[in-house]
Amino acid sequence: MPESADWKCYYCNTPEISRNHLRPYGPNGALICFDCMKASPGREKEAERQFGAMLDPPTDAELNEYRPIDYTYDDELESEIADRDADREIR
Numbered sequence: 001m002p003e004s005a006d007w008k009c010y011y012c013n014t015p016e017i018s019r020n021h022l023r024p025y026g027p028n029g030a031l032i033c034f035d036c037m038k039a040s041p042g043r044e045k046e047a048e049r050q051f052g053a054m055l056d057p058p059t060d061a062e063l064n065e066y067r068p069i070d071y072t073y074d075d076e077l078e079s080e081i082a083d084r085d086a087d088r089e090i091r
């Protein structure tokens with residue numbers, strides 16, 4: 001954990017303020033602000049990964065903030081996967 005004087009967002013350098021609470025969900029546990037964490041899917045993924053490494057589990061409210069993005073159901077891909085599964089069962 002960095003010294004409190006260094007508590008700035010890893011990405012945008014914003015110091016910790018109450019409305020922009022820094023979370024240790026950046027690369028290697030670096031502190032990042034909420035805005036930066038939501039700035040790209042990759043960062044959100046990293047944040048989710050960091051959740052797993054946390055000693056303190058996130059609150060329900062925090063978890064709800066990180067719901068996965070809805071994906072489009074892909075018929076072709078689904079049947080491809082089903083075919084592959086069927087193949088595997090035969091062998």
Ligand SMILES: [Zn+2]
Pocket residue numbers: 009010011012013014032033034035036037
């Ligand atoms: Zn930031």
